[in-house]
Amino acid sequence: MDKHIYMDHAATTPVDASVLEAMLPWFTNEYGNPSSIHRWGQRTDYAITTAREEIAEILCCEADEIIFTSCGSESDNLALRGIALEARELGKGNHLIISSIEHPAILRTAQELEHHHGFDITILPVDQHGLISTTDLKNVIRPDTFLISIMYANNEIGVVQPISELTAIAHEHNILFHSDAVQAAGQLPLDIEKLGVDLLSVSAHKFYGPKGVGLLYAKRDTLKHSHQTGGSQENGLRAGTQNVPLIVGMARALTIVAARKSNDNSKMKVLRDKLIESVLDTIPDSILTGHRTCRLPNNASFAFEGIDGNELIMHLDLLNIAASSGSACKTGNPEPSSVLTALALSPKLSLGSLRLSLGRDTNDSDIEYIQQVLPKVINNMRGAL
Ligand SMILES: Cc1ncc(COP(=O)(O)O)c(C=O)c1O
Structure with missing residues (x-):
């Protein structure tokens, strides 16, 4: 692609x-x-x-x-x-x-x-x-x-x-x-x-x-x-x-x-919510991290049980999607970020974080592509355990 x-x-x-x-x-x-x-x-x-x-x-x-x-x-x-x-x-x-x-x-x-x-x-x-x-x-x-x-x-x-x-x-x-x-x-x-x-x-x-x-x-x-x-x-x-x-x-x-943020925000919010809903609906054992409504219009962040967040980023990169994860891998020993630790998530969840942050040019087809590939990637990663 x-x-x-x-x-x-x-x-x-x-x-x-x-x-x-x-x-x-x-x-x-x-x-x-x-x-x-x-x-x-x-x-x-x-x-x-x-x-x-x-x-x-x-x-x-x-x-x-x-x-x-x-x-x-x-x-x-x-x-x-x-x-x-x-x-x-x-x-x-x-x-x-x-x-x-x-x-x-x-x-x-x-x-x-x-x-x-x-x-x-x-x-x-x-x-x-x-x-x-x-x-x-x-x-x-x-x-x-x-x-x-x-x-x-x-x-x-x-x-x-x-x-x-x-x-x-x-x-x-x-x-x-x-x-x-x-x-x-x-x-x-x-x-x-x-x-x-x-x-x-x-x-x-x-x-x-x-x-x-x-x-x-x-x-x-x-x-x-x-x-x-x-x-x-x-x-x-x-x-x-x-x-x-x-x-x-x-x-x-x-x-x-300052001039365009209100339009950009409305557009990003619709796409963000579409993404959040579909991820939570289609991927079992997934949660949204952060607050449902008190959140930035462009932020969709998740945690997936039994997933290594850094590995997930690499799989997505191979599929041409740039994303990030809150867990850092220090000397081969993955650790959740201090933010995810502060939320008191279970260790199984906090290591499997994913942040997808939208921009003013993100469009419907970008979101549809992610909706299509992300559940498969997570499923394959879980199957490989
Ligand atoms: C909340 C927050 N504070 C501070 C910084 C640091 O900003 P800079 O990269 O310009 O040093 C960042 C960068 O990611 C950030 O997200």
């Missing part, structure tokens, strides 16, 4: 043709350093200023509240480390709260702050669908809690958290709230005022922008410490010459996504 079906948009997306076009001049003729005083520098500085303003309009925030970074992981690191340093310096507290399904960019950063810098962290559990309980959150808040970081939407199971409810709880206790919106940015509303967050991480390659560029929204006066020292770029909060073409590309990609 000539058809290739890319169902791994949660891993990354292709760059939109008009995003590439917008970036090209800034790779070629317009190469000035935005910190330079001459006209070459003025032009690239102006391109960054324009990108910042376009993004601020979409996020409903001020342009100087946007800090450009090299990726979502860096934005997460900057948020946690920057706020932790400030809390330490001003004696504002020693305790931070994260959820048990955070991306490693949050989980490992929080653990590093604990192991090497003496902060206390609480890892908040989620229910079987991946949702945070507001009561649980209230119960773990301490007088010395200075930051809560809970992701907007999860990368593996697509569960979407009630961010504005969670931020309201944080603010009742005078605690700052950060959200990793890397998976959410391409599909969910990003209005900072409505979400109520103090800090928010975004990465361009998840919404048809280039890889290697991201941003951190930080409400004015919340972030004063950088985790990368050097020059005074980005208001002194992120040293290093800005990557002008990628920043221009990120702004263009976000503008395009």
